[in-house]
Structures are given as structure tokens and as C-alpha cells.
Amino acid sequence: MSRFRPTFFIPLIAFLGLAIIGGLALQGTLSGSRNPNQLPSVLIGKPAPDVPLPLLQDSQAELALDAYRGQPLLVNFFASWCAPCRAEAPALEHLSNQISIIGIAYKDRPQDTQKFLQQYGNPFVAIGRDDDGRAGMAWGVYGVPETYLIDPSGQIKWRHAGPLTRDVITSQLMQKLAEMQ
Amino acid sequence: MGLTEFGHFALISAFVLSLIQSVVPLIGTARHNMQLMLVGPAAAISAAVACVIAFGALVTSFIRSDFSVALVANHSHSAKPLIYKISGTWGNHEGSLLLWILILVIYGAVLAISGRTMPALLKARILAVQGMITSGFLAFSLFTSNPFTRLANAPIDGKGLNPILQDPGLAIHPPMLYLGYVGLSIAFAFAVAGLIGGDVDRLWAKWMRPWIMAAWCALTLGIALGSWWAYYELGWGGWWFWDPVENASLMPWLAATALLHSAIVVEKRGQLKSWTVLLAILAFSLSLVGTFIVRSGLLTSVHSFASDPARGVFILGILLVAVGIPLLLYAWRGPQLMSVADFNLKSREGALIANNMLLVVATAIVLLGTFYPLGLEMITGARITVGPPYFDATFNPVMGILVVIMVIGPVMAWRRGATPRAKTTLLAASVLAIIAGVIGVALLQDIAIGAVGAIMLIAWLAIGIATDIWTQLKPLQRGGLAARWHRLPTEVLGMWIAHFGIVVFLLGATGDVLFRSEQVVRAKPGEVVTIAGRDVTLVRVFERQGPNFQALTAELEYKDAASGKFIARLMPEKRVYTAERQTTTEAAIRPRLGGDDYAVLGDGDDRIGYSLRLYYKPLISWIWGGGALMAAGGLVAMIGRRRQSAVTAPLPNSVARDTA
Numbered sequence: 103m104s105r106f107r108p109t110f111f112i113p114l115i116a117f118l119g120l121a122i123i124g125g126l127a128l129q130g131t132l133s134g135s136r137n138p139n140q141l142p143s144v145l146i147g148k149p150a151p152d153v154p155l156p157l158l159q160d161s162q163a164e165l166a167l168d169a170y171r172g173q174p175l176l177v178n179f180f181a182s183w184c185a186p187c188r189a190e191a192p193a194l195e196h197l198s199n200q201i202s203i204i205g206i207a208y209k210d211r212p213q214d215t216q217k218f219l220q221q222y223g224n225p226f227v228a229i230g231r232d233d234d235g236r237a238g239m240a241w242g243v244y245g246v247p248e249t250y251l252i253d254p255s256g257q258i259k260w261r262h263a264g265p266l267t268r269d270v271i272t273s274q275l276m277q278k279l280a281e282m283q
Numbered sequence: 284m285g286l287t288e289f290g291h292f293a294l295i296s297a298f299v300l301s302l303i304q305s306v307v308p309l310i311g312t313a314r315h316n317m318q319l320m321l322v323g324p325a326a327a328i329s330a331a332v333a334c335v336i337a338f339g340a341l342v343t344s345f346i347r348s349d350f351s352v353a354l355v356a357n358h359s360h361s362a363k364p365l366i367y368k369i370s371g372t373w374g375n376h377e378g379s380l381l382l383w384i385l386i387l388v389i390y391g392a393v394l395a396i397s398g399r400t401m402p403a404l405l406k407a408r409i410l411a412v413q414g415m416i417t418s419g420f421l422a423f424s425l426f427t428s429n430p431f432t433r434l435a436n437a438p439i440d441g442k443g444l445n446p447i448l449q450d451p452g453l454a455i456h457p458p459m460l461y462l463g464y465v466g467l468s469i470a471f472a473f474a475v476a477g478l479i480g481g482d483v484d485r486l487w488a489k490w491m492r493p494w495i496m497a498a499w500c501a502l503t504l505g506i507a508l509g510s511w512w513a514y515y516e517l518g519w520g521g522w523w524f525w526d527p528v529e530n531a532s533l534m535p536w537l538a539a540t541a542l543l544h545s546a547i548v549v550e551k552r553g554q555l556k557s558w559t560v561l562l563a564i565l566a567f568s569l570s571l572v573g574t575f576i577v578r579s580g581l582l583t584s585v586h587s588f589a590s591d592p593a594r595g596v597f598i599l600g601i602l603l604v605a606v607g608i609p610l611l612l613y614a615w616r617g618p619q620l621m622s623v624a625d626f627n628l629k630s631r632e633g634a635l636i637a638n639n640m641l642l643v644v645a646t647a648i649v650l651l652g653t654f655y656p657l658g659l660e661m662i663t664g665a666r667i668t669v670g671p672p673y674f675d676a677t678f679n680p681v682m683g684i685l686v687v688i689m690v691i692g693p694v695m696a697w698r699r700g701a702t703p704r705a706k707t708t709l710l711a712a713s714v715l716a717i718i719a720g721v722i723g724v725a726l727l728q729d730i731a732i733g734a735v736g737a738i739m740l741i742a743w744l745a746i747g748i749a750t751d752i753w754t755q756l757k758p759l760q761r762g763g764l765a766a767r768w769h770r771l772p773t774e775v776l777g778m779w780i781a782h783f784g785i786v787v788f789l790l791g792a793t794g795d796v797l798f799r800s801e802q803v804v805r806a807k808p809g810e811v812v813t814i815a816g817r818d819v820t821l822v823r824v825f826e827r828q829g830p831n832f833q834a835l836t837a838e839l840e841y842k843d844a845a846s847g848k849f850i851a852r853l854m855p856e857k858r859v860y861t862a863e864r865q866t867t868t869e870a871a872i873r874p875r876l877g878g879d880d881y882a883v884l885g886d887g888d889d890r891i892g893y894s895l896r897l898y899y900k901p902l903i904s905w906i907w908g909g910g911a912l913m914a915a916g917g918l919v920a921m922i923g924r925r926r927q928s929a930v931t932a933p934l935p936n937s938v939a940r941d942t943a
Contacts, residue, residue, distance in 0.1 A: 110617040113561060114610040117568075121603055183670045185524070209672040220803050221896075235672075245656055245669050 155230030165230035182218035190265035198225035290340025297333035304414030323410035324395035331392035351437035370454035408476035460505030464570035466498025471567035488549035507910030531573035627699035634692030690747030773923020781916025788909025794902030815899035
């Protein structure tokens with residue numbers, strides 16, 4: 103009867119841990135104490151990571167972010183396998199009239215990326231290939247889609263994880279852009 | 284009293300009955316009072332009848348388009364075809380919850396009626412646990428998600444059902460999936476009853492296994508149907524997207540597959556008892572998590588979950604009780620179920636343990652990949668995906684190793700060592716796997732390493748199964764073929780069919796990845812596109828009026844590029860559903876065993892041309908054929924068990940019970 107075994111408590115403890123996290127997330131969302139759409143990034147205010155990436159169109163050439171210094175710049179991580187990226191495509195297309203956007207194809211196959219661009223439009227001034235996700239690691243991306251705003255001096259000013267919606271663009275991105283000018 | 288009120292009353296009665304069902308039999312087992320224990324089956328059957336009435340009342344409101352019922356007004360429309368009025372009943376949160384409960388109580392009633400020779404104490408406890416689950420969900424339905432709420436002012440017409448859900452595949456997909464999810468509740472009830480009574484033994488496993496098989500078959504079919512639906516309805520040409528909603532059904536399936544195999548060890552050998560109990564709890568917990576994540580778009584939009592605090596808190600409460608208490612019970616009583624391992628790792632048991640470990644790891648991989656983005660979404664409201672690269676790199680290799688074990692396990696002997704047929708089987712399988720791999724590399728240029736692995740695995744498994752069948756049935760042994768066939772346990776036959784289903788599935792998945800072709804073009808009427816040896820002519824694009832939608836239809840003519848022979852006429856559509864103001868794409872598919880022609884119509888007009896997506900998908904239908912074979916294998920094993928146990932005496936309970 104008294105064969106007490108600590109290992110048999112592991113499932114219970116693991117479950118309670120998950121439940122507490124879930125409960126906190128639920129409570130935070132309910133009470134509104136969590137500010138949605140804000141994800142901390144340690145890179146805010148720091149120079150954009152310099153990871154050399156081959157260009158999608160020409161794998162011999164490298165994507166050089168420095169070439170775009172002197173103007174605000176958006177860097178958008180996307181992939182052909184990512185459904186929210188499809189949803190985001192029209193917003194990017196619209197934005198590309200106002201600001202240069204660099205695309206980084208995250209863990210994607212070049213031919214799939216090409217097809218994706220054919221289908222959903224290409225709003226990018228240049229596209230880097232991050233086949234193995236090393237650049238994503240350096241930038242600290244949570245997943246795709248994810249977008250970074252770089253100021254004319256090459257510093258990261260803002261980041262957004264998830265698709266850019268009309269709301270995010272007007273309430274956050276446009277403000278940050280206005281602050282820069 | 285209106286029909287709706289009558290349904291509501293029936294639901295309340297079911298709630299009271301299942302409360303009785305959860306308490307009275309337990310008192311009976313404590314006092315060894317047979318009369319009290321027999322209240323369990325009576326209450327279970329009555330609760331089922333009450334729920335059938337309640338569900339019938341709701342379906343009737345949907346058929347009659349009674350828009351004074353809030354649920355009907357919000358989710359139906361008078362212009363909808365009858366079948367979608369009926370399926371509209373479970374195309375929403377409240378109705379699908381009621382369907383879930385209906386299946387739950389029907390399982391309970393079947394358990395109450397069947398199993399007359401089942402140990403009385405075990406049966407009473409199982410029905411009590413089943414009653415507790417039922418009361419929890421009936422309370423959830425009655426207090427937070429009442430499907431029978433009336434509207435003060437009935438609207439003239441309803442708001443309709445999401446047009447993407449107006450589809451025969453989706454009309455039967457949720458009931459099938461629920462049959463699987465909810466079926467696992469019986470295994471769960473067995474586990475909890477076993478923990479309460481401490482009587483987890485071979486007999487316990489013998490009674491539990493058919494329920495696991497039934498649930499597993501339904502879940503397999505449900506997932507296959509869902510994948511098939513996504514393939515032809517979403518118009519992306521894919522069949523599995525690693526979408527959280529899909530993963531939510533895959534996780535219980537993986538856990539149930541592990542449970543299916545570990546329960547064999549309990550029945551045949553009386554080992555792995557506490558592990559099997561834990562798996563049964565895990566499998567049902569995952570199906571609870573799965574149902575509630577899918578329910579009312581929790582995953583697609585966390586905000587609808589949060590917008591109704593009562594509902595969210597209730598779900599968390601149910602999960603906490605339904606998972607937490609059994610796990611507490613497991614921590615307390617589980618150690619008593621431990622037995623000294625009397626087998627070598629190189630044995631049938633060892634292979635089944637490896638199977639279980641791999642499936643649990645695979646479940647954990649899917650869990651992590653699903654909840655990491657969900658957790659992020661809950662915190663930030665942003666929707667991101669970790670996507671196929673994560674799963675390709677983690678899930679696929681684990682399942683690959685599992686396929687390797689699938690040939691080794693069946694030719695091992697119980698307790699220790701291998702059977703005499705192991706040598707032949709493993710040798711034949713390895714030689715042919717290597718040959719297949721070499722041929723693959725030789726024939727296909729720049730083939731990915733994963734694809735070579737898949738080809739080798741297919742050969743390995745197919746030859747492994749074939750040799751296993753051959754060595755067990757070959758006519759050199761004594762007795763005629765018919766006699767040996769007759770001696771063969773039906774369960775083994777079921778296993779062969781189910782495992783062969785994996786071969787067929789893998790062939791479909793690999794064929795699609797290796798040989799598919801895709802064309803995305805903009806074409807004007809009269810233009811010809813060539814894909815996979817076919818000349819496709821866009822003949823014309825025209826508008827047509829459906830019962831409750833307007834469609835833009837393209838007429839595509841497929842001809843053989845070499846001979847010019849007519850192959851087929853495909854008509855992909857874009858539909859606008861007027862009541863819902865929603866647009867859907869209806870892919871046109873010509874499914875054949877060798878491969879599917881698949882066409883999707885995009886935007887455009889006659890002047891600039893229309894965007895067309897054309898695919899050729901070789902062997903793709905084998906994916907679902909494989910799923911159907913797996914389910915058929917499970918069914919054969921289940922029916923065979925019933926037939927065999929009817930002619931043989933009950934299994935002697937040779938394993939000594941652990942005494943408290």
C-alpha cells in the first residue's frame with residue numbers, strides 16, 4: 103500500500119504546470135492586463151544583425167542591408183508554407199508604395215518561394231534566402247510572418263510578430279515611421 | 284410546451300440522471316450492494332434516451348428553420364439544402380457540444396447493455412466515471428452553452444452557415460472524429476476505474492481493448508476525412524498543413540495508437556499496467572484539449588474564447604478536474620500497479636515499448652509545435668506558424684524509426700528472443716529496402732535524403748509484412764492452407780491490414796512529394812497550358828446561379844499532349860454565398876488511382892485573363908486509401924476478437940492481483 107513513488111507524480115506536476123500557464127494567459131487576456139501585439143525584442147535600438155544571405159534571384163550575390171542606409175526600411179520574414187503570410191500579402195503590397203521592404207524567405211525552398219511570389223505578389227525590393235534559419239536566429243524571430251522596422255541609421259526601431267493588419271499598420275507602424283521623420 | 288422547451292427539459296433530465304449514474308454505483312461498490320450498482324446501467328441508458336430526445340429536438344428545429352431558436356437563427360438559413368440544415372446542427376459551438384454529449388452517452392449506454400459477463404465491480408466503477416464525465420459536459424452545455432435559448436423577436440431568415448462548411452465531407456467529418464475522441468473516454472473510464480479498484484489485470488485489458496480499437500478506427504477515419512476535405516475544399520492542393528486544428532486531432536491519435544499497442548502487452552502478458560493506465564488518461568486528455576481548441580474557433584481566434592469569460596473558465600475548470608484528479612489518483616495508486624519486468628528488451632514486449640516511446644515522443648513534438656505558437660498568440664494576439672520545416676525535421680524521423688520497428692515487432696517472441704521466422708523476414712526486408720533505395724537514387728536525380736529514406740521504408744515495411752504472411756501461411760508446413768488460415772488469429776490479420784495501410788499511405792505521400800507538378804498561370808479563354816503530359820485548354824469562363832450562391836465557372840478541357848486524345852472536362856469555380864457574403868474556391872478534381880488532376884480558378888476577367896492553378900498529384904488518393912485500410916484493419920481485429928471470444932471460454936485471470 104505504502105509504495106510511494108515520486109516518479110508517479112511527474113505527470114500530475116507537468117499537467118499542473120501547463121494548467122497554471124494556461125490559466126495565467128487566460129486571466130491576463132481576460133483582465134486586459136496584457137498588452138496584445140507587443141512582444142519584447144532585445145534588439146530594439148540595436149543595429150540590425152549582419153548575417154550574410156544569398157539573394158533569391160541570384161545566389162552568387164549577397165543581400166546587403168547597408169545599401170539601404172539613409173531611408174527607413176522594413177524587413178519581413180516570410181515563407182511559402184506559412185498561411186498567415188498569404189493573408190499578409192495585400193498589406194505588404196500596399197505598404198511597398200511608401201517604404202522599401204526587404205523580404206527574407208525563412209526556411210523555404212527557392213522554387214516554392216518563387217511560386218509564392220508569383221501567386222501572391224512581390225512587394226520586396228530584394229529577397230534574401232535564409233534556408234537554414236540562421237538569420238532568423240540572429241534576428242530572434244519567433245516564427246513567420248514577422249516584420250522589423252529599421253531606421254535610416256540601420257537600427258531596429260520596432261518589430262511585429264504575426265501578420266501586419268490594417269490596425270497594426272495604422273496604430274503602430276505609421277506612428278513609428280512618423281517619429282523617424 | 285414547445286419542442287425546444289421539451290428538448291431543454293430532456294437535457295436537464297439527462298444531467299440529473301448522469302449525476303445519479305456517477306454517485307450511486309460507487310456507493311454500491313463500497314457497500315458491495317448489487318442493487319445500487321445496477322442503478323448505473325439503468326441511469327446510463329435513460330440518460331442516453333434523454334439526450335437522443337434533446338438532440339432530436341434541436342435537429343428538428345434546424346430542419347424546420349425555426350428562427351425563434353437563437354442557435355438556428357445564427358447558424359442556418361431557409362435557402363440551405365436539407366442536408367446542410369441538418370449538419371448545421373453541429374456546425375457551431377453549442378450544437379457540436381450537444382453532439383459530443385450524445386455520442387458520450389450512447390457509448391455509455393452500449394457499455395451498460397453489453398459486457399454482461401464483465402466483473403460487476405469494474406463495470407459499476409466504469410459507468411460511474413463515465414457518468415462524471417457526462418455530468419461535467421451537460422453542466423457545461425446547460426450553464427454556459429445552452430443550445431435551446433429562444434429569441435424574443437424571431438428574425439425572418441437566418442444568418443446562415445459558413446459556406447466552407449457546406450460540404451458533404453464536413454457534414455460527416457465531425458461526427459466521425461467525435462466518435463473517436465469520445466470513444467477514448469471509455470478507455471479513460473477503464474483507467475480511472477482500474478485505479479480506484481486497483482484491479483488492472485489481463486481481464487481488465489481484455490475488456491478495454493475493443494473500445495480502444497473502436498475509438499482508434501473512428502479517429503483514423505475522422506482524420507482521413509478531414510485531410511481529404513482540406514485537400515478538395517481549401518483549394519491549396521495540400522492534404523496536411525500542420526495546422527493547429529489538424530494537430531489537435533493528430534495528438535490523441537498518436538496517443539491512442541500507443542495505447543492500442545501497450546494494451547496488448549497488458550492483456551497477453553500482464554505487464555506495462557501502470558503505463559497503459561497513464562496512456563489512457565493521456566489519450567482522452569488530449570482529445571479533450573483537441574475538441575475544445577477546435578470548438579468555436581479557439582485556435583483560429585483566441586479572442587472568441589476570451590470574449591466569453593464564463594465559457595473559457597468553465598473549459599479550464601473541466602480540464603483541471605477531468606485531467607488533474609485522475610493524475611492525482613495515478614500518483615497515489617499507480618505504484619501498486621507496478622510489476623517486476625519478466626522479459627528481455629529483445630522481445631515482443633521490448634518492440635512494443637519502443638513503439639510506445641516513439642509515439643509519445645511524436646506526440647510531444649506535435650504538442651510543442653502546436654502550443655508554442657498558440658501560447659504566443661494568447662500572449663500577444665499575433666498569429667504565427669512554426670510550420671512544416673519544424674515537423675519535417677522532428678516528426679518525420681521519429682515516425683521513420685517507428686516504421687522500422689513495425690517489421691521487427693511482429694516477428695519477435697514474447698518474453699525473450701525472436702521467432703524462427705524473424706531471420707527470413709528481416710533479411711528479405713533489409714535486402715529489398717537497400718535495392719529500392721539504390722534504384723531510387725539511380726532513377727531520380729537530386730533526390731532528397733528524406734525521400735530516399737521514405738522509399739526504403741516503404742520497401743522495408745511492404746516486404747516485411749509480405750514475408751511475415753508468407754512464412755506463417757506457406758504451404759510447406761503441415762496442414763492445408765485453409766487449416767492454417769483458420770488457425771490464424773483474426774487479430775493478426777487485422778494487424779497486417781492496418782500495417783499495410785501505412786505502406787499505402789506512405790506510397791501516396793511520397794508519390795505526391797516526388798512527382799507532383801504545378802502550374803500557376805494567367806490564361807485567357809482559348810489559351811493552352813501544358814502540365815504533366817496534358818494540354819489544358821481554357822475553353823470559357825461563365826457565370827452561373829446556384830441554390831444559395833453565385834458562381835464564376837471555368838471550363839477546362841484536358842487532352843493528352845502526345846496523342847491529342849480527350850481526357851476530361853474540369854470545371855473549377857469561385858463561389859459567392861449571398862447570405863454570408865463569403866467567397867469560396869471550389870477546386871475541380873479528377874481523382875484516379877494513378878494520380879489526380881486538380882484545377883483551381885483565381886481572379887481575373889476575359890481581357891487580362893484568369894489566374895489558374897493546375898496541379899497533377901500522383902498517387903495522392905492512396906493517402907486516404909491507406910487511412911481507410913488502417914481503420915479496416917482495426918475493425919477486422921475488433922470483430923475477430925468478438926467472434927473468437929464468443930467461442931472460447933473467458934480468459935483465465937492468471938496474473939495475481941496486486942492487493943492493497
